[in-house]
Amino acid sequence: MLEPQEASVSSGSEQTLNIINDILSRIPAVIKKNEDRKANDAIDISLLQESVRFNRLIVYIEKSLKELLQAIKGEAIMTDTLEKIFISLNLNQVPK
Numbered sequence: 001m002l003e004p005q006e007a008s009v010s011s012g013s014e015q016t017l018n019i020i021n022d023i024l025s026r027i028p029a030v031i032k033k034n035e036d037r038k039a040n041d042a043i044d045i046s047l048l049q050e051s052v053r054f055n056r057l058i059v060y061i062e063k064s065l066k067e068l069l070q071a072i073k074g075e076a077i078m079t080d081t082l083e084k085i086f087i088s089l090n091l092n093q094v095p096k
């Protein structure tokens with residue numbers, strides 16, 4: 001006779017957990033600013049600005065995914081934003 005198994009996470013959520021962990025393992029480190037180097041020309045200034053934007057994006061993605069992990073496990077509240085991210089990941093779409 002089969003007995004029901006208790007699980008803290010449903011099978012659909014387990015797939016999402018795997019996706020989140022995979023993304024977190026692939027996130028690159030933030031770009032460190034070289035204090036010695038001065039932005040002398042347009043390319044340096046542009047590179048500096050883009051690296052700042054990139055770092056903000058990386059930090060936001062990592063923070064959001066970690067919050068989603070907690071929400072799936074029941075350790076945090078699932079906000080509307082986290083729910084949209086959860087649904088997008090389940091549909092293999094980029095969250096908006």
